[in-house]
Amino acid sequence: MKILHISAECYPIAKVGGLADVVGALPKYQNNDTTLSQVVMPFYDNKFTKEHSFSSVYSSELTLGENIYKFNILKLNSSTLDFDIFFVDVPKLLFKEYVYSYDDTERFLSFQIAVLDWMLTIKEKPSIIHCHDHHTGLVPFMLQESFKYESLNKIPNILTIHNAQYQGWFSHDNVHLIPEFNFDHVGLLDWGGQINPLAAAIKCAWSVTTVSPSYMDELKSAANGLEWLLSDETEKCVGILNGIDTNVWNPEVDTYIIKNYSQKTIQSGRKANKQFLCDNYNLDLEKPLFAFIGRLVGEKGADLLPESFKIALKENNISVFLLGSGHGDTENQLIELKSQFKGSYNAFIGYDEKLSHIIYAGADFLLMPSRVEPCGLNQMYALRYGTIPIVRSIGGLKDTVIDIDNNGFGICHNEVTIEEITKAIKRGADLYKNNTKFKKIRKQIMSIDHSWNASAQEYLNLYNSLNS
Ligand SMILES: Nc1ncnc2c1ncn2[C@@H]1O[C@H](COP(=O)(O)OP(=O)(O)O[C@H]2O[C@H](CO)[C@@H](O)[C@H](O)[C@H]2O)[C@@H](O)[C@H]1O
8 A cells, every 4th residue: 555645744854833743753653564655745945955865756837827836846865764755846835944824825735736746647656645734635625626637536535634723714716726627616615705725625535534533523513613514524534543753752762852761760861851951941950840832822722821820830839841932922921921930930932842852851740731632742742751741631632641530640620721720730739749659650651652553553444444
């Protein structure tokens, strides 16, 4: 079986969030003697593309409305990734320093058209086309409807929804950018009077998956406008829990962290990483350290963090450290707190992969007060590194974290309110005081298996069912 993943992000080439982690890991776990799993993504102007060499495997021109753009399909020369990766280079549109911006419609349409134009020319066609999120959501529609791609329309395709909040909406005025199709079927593109690539993919893909079973259920009542559609298409929908790449996320060999450790050496290993954070960010090694890593957006509950931190820092003898970026207002409030809580609070506003690994290895607790969490990878990374997750029970967080009061290993709360967040932090601070219990739990959580093995097999079973 030959699988082609189509995605806007892939770790370590271009990462904005969890989508990159998934697309950079899943193919590794799918590749075996009988399965070839490959990825195609845009060619961005970034550190990775500057530092690596590529060969051109196909060149042509694509049509986007009235414009014609030259494009190349490139292949990475080194085999460092454990799977084949191809790049769509549209110099005028895709080759930018950013992944997402104001011009996404044209950029990602050119990406999708180039992939399908190229696919028309490949001798050994994929047996499965696996699309990820709305940036690739017009692929199932074009395969089914565009005259040009008729010869590809027997290839089963699936859509994985990593985040239904973002749907890629654009105006019907731009419908001419999509390769010609029977206009009687234009309704397949529409949701609420706009072209909605995510909705089009839900309608046209052969199967739709979400990244956890609970998120699949939740989407039927909260999907940013797509609730009814997802309920209607329920028969082809399934939730498959993400895994984590246990080769990349392994405290025994992680080259980003200050000191490597195993379950046996957890005490000294974690202390060295916490010491680094405390020394560099002026925090107290003796106090329990609560951390947050992520995009500072409403979905993650980030707007409630400044006030929650303020209260929690006043009421408990704790430290707090945050790594993230997002809404300017939230960023400013988080920066302002620094002067008020010198020595017990700090924040790094920005994106820093290395620092994120050190936090997983050095913080005592990881906060995830998400309003929406399709799966969440942070809590699984935290578990693997022995950091106790404090989560709002929703989506994938509900599927992966069990509260200590239910014989579990984490701290869970049901609502996203300042009161519940600060209550959960207090429970963490109390647990930290019970040193024996705290140490037992953090050691125990390191061996919970969230590797991709089981989920990669679930995807293979799904592909097989579509090909039979
Ligand atoms: N400032 C920063 N610096 C360094 N690293 C940072 C960072 N901000 C975030 N990260 C990293 O980005 C990743 C975030 O992954 P998540 O799965 O938690 O969220 P995201 O919402 O992006 O993904 C969406 O897709 C994934 C994958 O399916 C789902 O798990 C998730 O629920 C869904 O919202 C983690 O690897 C985290 O360490």
